[in-house]
Amino acid sequence: MSLLKVESISKSYSAHQALSGVSMEIPEKTIFGLLGPNGAGKTTLIRIINQIIEGDQGSILFDGAPLNLEHIKNIGYLPEERGLYKKMKVGEQLVYLGQLRGLSMKESSKRGKAWCQKLDIIDWWGKKIEDLSKGMAQKIQFIATVMHEPKLIILDEPFSGFDPVNANLIKDEILELRDKGATIIFSTHRMESVEQLCDHVAMINKSEKILDGSKADIKEKFRDGTYLVEHKGGELKSGTGFEVLNAEEIGRNLTRTLVQYSSDGNPNDLLKELINQAEIHSFVERIPSMNDIFISLVKGENPELADA
């Protein structure tokens, strides 16, 4: 079941095409990574989902119904460019933003306080935003994004501006929200957090979607049948069905060799061949990281995969 269904959305700004025919389904209760280089059209898509702007063509279904203003209370949005009213107090600000998302004043205040307690920042309730550090203000913004318990949470670079401790804290909160039933669209350039958090991934490049699927499926698709072998005693030589790509000394008399094999062949056969040549200490298939996939796709090194 998908919470959000984007159907061939296009959007252009006078001469510039921001999105062309982008479709995707965002499954319920998952963390959905929306990736792409700067200027690819991610922000445009996010703004269209938030109904800040309208697409020229296409439609969006939220929970099966065409997206409309009623859905604002079911969406939480943390934009990349973020800020708060500097002269307002933390409490007033949270109550106001909660009210804008459809909470009553009382409920908004109650939930704001509960979240501040949870993140251990209740002491700041009466302080003005301008007196807080950037990281502190980020936490307030995170609370404002999720306090109305939205079904869909859109986070654009949520970890920027956080130190590692707080980034971890927010990461745990995001996972907890997902486990409680929220669906999260997560837009970022930091591939290690995609690796850690995302269940699904879609990638946009030059206004078009070039990749979409579960993280496991994508990794499976991008396997290229290369293996990393650590061994002692001499160099490995290419044989039938496999080819040595390169080798390097890694100390302790060990050599690490990258071997090209086929992605559907049985690794046992390769291992048997290699055991004959050297003393094998480690043998592992090289699974591409999201970072590798991102870079290779964006650089267009795999044009044949771009259609996938």
Added chain:
Amino acid sequence: MNKIFLVIQREFMSRVKKKSFLLVTILVPLLFPAIIGGMVYLAIQNEKNKELEVVHVLDESSILNFEDTENYDYQIVDGPLDSAKARFSKSEDFALIYIPKFELDKPEGIRFYAHTSPGVNLVGGFENKIEAQIREIKLTRSGLNEEQLEELKTYVQIESFNLSEAGDESKSDSGVTFGIGYVMGFLIYFFLFVYGAQVMQGVIEEKNSKIVEVIVSTVRPFHMMIGKVVGVASVGVVQFVIWMVLISVISFAGMAAFGLSMDPLETAQMVQGADGASSIQNNEKVQEMMAIVSDIPITKIVLLFVFYFLGGYLLYGALFAAVGSAVDTPADAQQFMMPIMLPIIIALMGLMMFVFPDPHGNISFWLSIIPFTSPIVMMGRIGFGVPVWELALSMVLLIGGFIFTLWLAGRIYRIGILMHGAKVNYKILAKWLMQKN
């Protein structure tokens, strides 16, 4: 609708809670009466404490008569002029007046010497004194006396009335209506600038703090703009009402404390220390003035003021909001301010140059009909009596005008607030205007 109200509430509260709001709201009404009262007080003191000045008089004609007054002690000195001048320049006395022998029809060669350049009024005062004496001498010669002369004089005073279609007549006084027009027109001019600038400032701040993106994901940009404009307007109305209440309370209290009447004419009289006779005569005039003032339809003017203030403010506030949304800093806003400020300034100048001299002339009419100038100009004209149809036309056009500018500004605003670092010019503004959502 509910959300517009939330925005209005926030805009209102965040401004009213500021210390500066409290300060300005309380200080302005304290300051104005304090300044006026202080000046009146000083003027009275100045008059009271004037020192007796010694004036040397060298009168070679020997036909004039100098009697000491409250302010001047005249000392007749001996000639010739050179020695009188020498004596005066050594003394610390106030002035030396030299009167040579002269013919009554041609009094020439009278000179006034002083240590510093005398004020125009001062020399004029002495001129009057001498003229009066010569006139008396001439009268005596011609055989007439004061009484006969007085009989020759006839005073004509024209009373002007406004005649309505129904035939009711009410006394009018261009002085009073001028005063009302001036104050009302100027107040609107002042409010347009002050609160318009506040709207613009607010939008720029919101844009710079980058909170807009969060807000527009919950509120339509147009609603956000309306909320801001109306929020600031309500601050203005509240501040205005507080001022009016405080100013009247403080004025009454202050005037009572100084023992002065509320009427400016009487106050002026007390300052001049006029004699009894003219004060009685003036009192009649004062009562007449009061009658005219009480004839002024205060309720109508206040209601129209509120209407034109709100109408004009909405019209310009929207434009100020649009400018704020298009730029990143107040400095960038300069280039777009001119076309907005120009009609406001034209309105105020039109008020001074055309409406007051000729309140029902062609230019006055058009300026009070066109929505961009009507808030200021119509308030200036209103005291002179404006036909109902003109008023209705002006009001309808003003409503149409602000609906138009709100629409126009909304189209620029929705794009502008999401644009950062873009170099904006009129061509780009026009493009935003046409751009679909």
